[in-house]
Amino acid sequence: MDDKDGRDGRQRAKADFRFDDARLCFAFAGTLADRGTDTPFERLARPEDLSRWAVQSACATTPPPCTEADLGRARHLREAIQRTGRALADTVPPAPEDIALVNRAAAEPASVPELAPDGSTVRWHGDAVTSVLSMVARDLIDLCASDHRTRVRICGNPDCGVPFVDASRAGARRWCSMKTCGALVKKRAYRARLHTPTDGA
Structure with missing residues (x-):
């Protein structure tokens, strides 16, 4: 799905990362799109994509070097976060192996923030x-x-x-983001109504 809510005002492409209304850990889970379809879309297709996500998520100031091994570890963490999020939604305990994976990632030294001289930006x-x-793993731990x-x-x-x-x-939110999934579902429902004949048709 493309949309017009890109941060620079351009048409947003499928490969663009989504941060609307999302916690850091679940924005990371969203790097695999279309999970409910037969053909999920991988936004972390290359190591450079992970480096780009690190900057766009504001977890890094400059793109960190990333290897294929780093990318593999990141995807494993992402899926542990996805499964843990689903467990929380279902009010069941997360899988022990997912907890262990998240804890291992969180045990690594996190980046250290430094307030820039302008007093309004962080390096x-x-x-x-x-x-x-x-940082992503610690955000999930904080949530839990x-x-x-x-x-x-x-x-x-x-x-x-x-x-x-x-x-x-009200605790009645239904979509990960109204700008993307909410708008898409409402658009589909509207189109379905247009194509549904009325009783008098």
Whole structure:
């Protein structure tokens, strides 16, 4: 799915990363798109994609060097996060092997933030891929240890399947993002209504 909500105002492509309304850990889970379809779309197709995500997610100031092995570890962490998010949504304990994987990633030294001289921007020191993945894993751990763990949902778009945190007051949010999945599902429903004949037709 393409949309017009890219950060620079351009038409957003399928390969572009999504950060709308998402916690860091679940934005990372969203790097595999179309989970509910027969052909999921891999946004982390190459090591350079992981380096690009690190910068766009604001976990790194400059693109960290990334190898194929780093990419493999990142994908394993991503799927552990996805499964843990689904377990939280289903109110069941996460799998022990997923907890162990997340804990191993979180045990790596995280990047250190430094406030820039302008007092409004942050620079990161220690921008290694392992540091970025540590930050992602620690975000999931923070979520699991918070009251928001009971607010984890799975996106109502059946093609998506990515977890999100429902921080709405009513607790009735259905989509990982209204700008993407919510808009898409509503557009599909509208088109279906247009093609459904009325009783008097």
